[in-house]
Amino acid sequence: MSSLFPALTSAPDGRAALRFGERSLTYGELAAAAGAVGERVRGAGRVAVWATPALETAVAVVGTLLAGVAAVPLNPKSGDQELGHILSDSGPALVLAAPGDELPGPLAGLPRVDVDVRAAGPASADDGGPGDAALIVYTSGTTGPPKGAVIPRRALAATLDALADAWQWTGDDVLVHGLPLFHVHGLVLGILGPLRRGGSVRHLGRFGTEGVARELSTGATMLFGVPTMYHRVAEALPGDPELAKALAGARLLVSGSAALPVHDHERIAAATGRRVIERYGMTETLMNTSVRADGEPRAGTVGVPLPGVELRLVEEDGTPITAYDGETVGEIQVRGPNLFTEYLNRPDATAAAFTGDGFFRTGDMAVRDPDGYVRIVGRKATDLIKSGGYKIGAGEIENALLEHPGVREAAVTGEPDPDLGERVVAWIVPAEAQAPPTLEELAAHVAGRLAPHKRPRVLRCLDALPRNDMGKIMKRALAHD
Structure with missing residues (x-):
């Protein structure tokens, strides 16, 4: 066997x-x-x-x-x-x-x-x-x-x-x-996962909302996707009652590989009565956290550590963060049986990836809510903005921007500022190219939802955001535009 x-x-x-x-x-x-x-x-x-x-x-x-x-x-x-x-x-x-x-x-x-x-x-x-x-x-x-x-x-x-x-x-x-x-x-969760459970998988070949509706209305119980896919679902729902009905009947809708914007969460929930849940993993660690099926499906979080996974947040000097206040930002480090063993032929990179006590340095920045839910605010290298003495995560600003009716897509980066250290830059694809929202409008929108120090100081409008095969926004490409 x-x-x-x-x-x-x-x-x-x-x-x-x-x-x-x-x-x-x-x-x-x-x-x-x-x-x-x-x-x-x-x-x-x-x-x-x-x-x-x-x-x-x-x-x-x-x-x-x-x-x-x-x-x-x-x-x-x-x-x-x-x-x-x-x-x-x-x-x-x-x-x-x-x-x-x-x-x-x-x-x-x-x-x-x-x-x-x-x-x-x-x-x-x-x-x-x-x-x-x-x-x-x-x-x-x-x-x-x-x-x-x-x-x-x-x-x-x-x-x-x-x-x-x-x-x-x-x-x-x-x-x-x-x-x-x-x-x-796609491979480990989407193919090997069902086979380990003794269940079955139906692969669409190419993602499309018609295929999702067909499979979920003929016996499929779960849907795995990335944010780009769920965005297409959210866009299609108002004119597709069959899709809404099929999603409403699903047992579990799971999104991963990048953060699903809160705006898409809310549109899908409003049309179907079902909440998409998110999980958090990496190639090196497989899965670390998830919103549980029997837990609260809270938009904007990746849930709690999975059984067997030790997770901690640390300061830049490696000091563990003990606060569960939803505000204190630290790097996620994880330890457990889910981790990879090494980078092939790269002992230097392997050694640099782990702490002395065996935790993997993910490079992802997060906060923890009082009940232990983890909210990722971005990558240490590209999404942590140090502005005016504050550590700011790009992810929460992106979610706030996406709640503005004039914004179709959004990305946030930092750039050098002589006074603040770094200033917040908003890159958006406007909902209407001929009438994009102004910087003042978006700054007030973000300041009112989050805090004044998190408002964008620079606005750049694009026709499209650069994305990779998984639909993740390529921040480094933006920084060099």
Whole structure:
């Protein structure tokens, strides 16, 4: 029996495991196809997976894990330089891909194995120990080439079981999502999560509100998405009663990978009666916190630490912050079985990422409410603004700006100021390009909602904010505009 996916051998005959569009596999079929992959890659050390949003990717990763081998998911949209770096750094023995997929130049020298989702192979009884590498997932590389985070098998099990506790996630749940499969959110939570529970997943291939409505109205119980997806949902709801009805019937709507603006939270709740809950994680830590299914779904927070996760906030000098006042900002540090073991081939970066007592330095800044709920206010490098002696988080100002009717999108950064140290800069996409709100109007709006020292001092209007594949705003690109 697989220690990660016991349902592969214990699920009832005919139980659905995976569905991508019109193609699907039962648990029995998945066990057979993954077993065939496992037989082919056993002993390979590391295996690259061309991670398209397809049935073959899921089978490839499960089969690799069954063989006790580490999978290296590759983003099909990566450029040749990034792919070349990942391949030379991770040294995979071969690449798994769907038949017919055209692979780019950097992969030409690597042996290729096509994944046959109808193949049959023996299920492995030995799929590795808790500390063995399961996945090597490359970070986005905002400060140099991407680093390979080595995620052990125990971290997958720990994070998925902690989420099962927080979300009351069972084998009866049917998850729908349209996320890419080369990162933790789409692959670990979206594919491996349902399989560990013995439930099923329906992948949309490409996200669309029509697909969400169809799946949630025909048996799906949960939806995972990123803020861009929920923004599209919020925009579509007023003219789509079927979507509203489908979302209203969902057991759980979960957003992650970036903060979901409060404005979108409120629009979805008003139209459906359902609250989106948020969780907080990283490639290196998997999941750290979440709003619980049996807790208060409070917009603007990522809930409480998950079972087994130790979380603390610290000052710049590392002194722990004991206040639960909703105001004192500190860096989040975490410790627990959910953490990665190292950055591949980067002992220097690994050592710098951890404190002497084993906590991982996330680089995320947050405050804690009196009841322990964590509110993230931004990244230490790009979202913490030190102005007039105050530490200001960009996130809460962005939420306040988005509540203004004249603002469609918003981002906040800091820039040097001779008097304040740093001044708050608001970058907005106006709701009406011909009549954008004024700086004075937005400054008064923010000062009235938050505090005068948090008001923007500079306003810059754009046609669109620069975003990455996950919909996250790229603040560094703004700073260099």
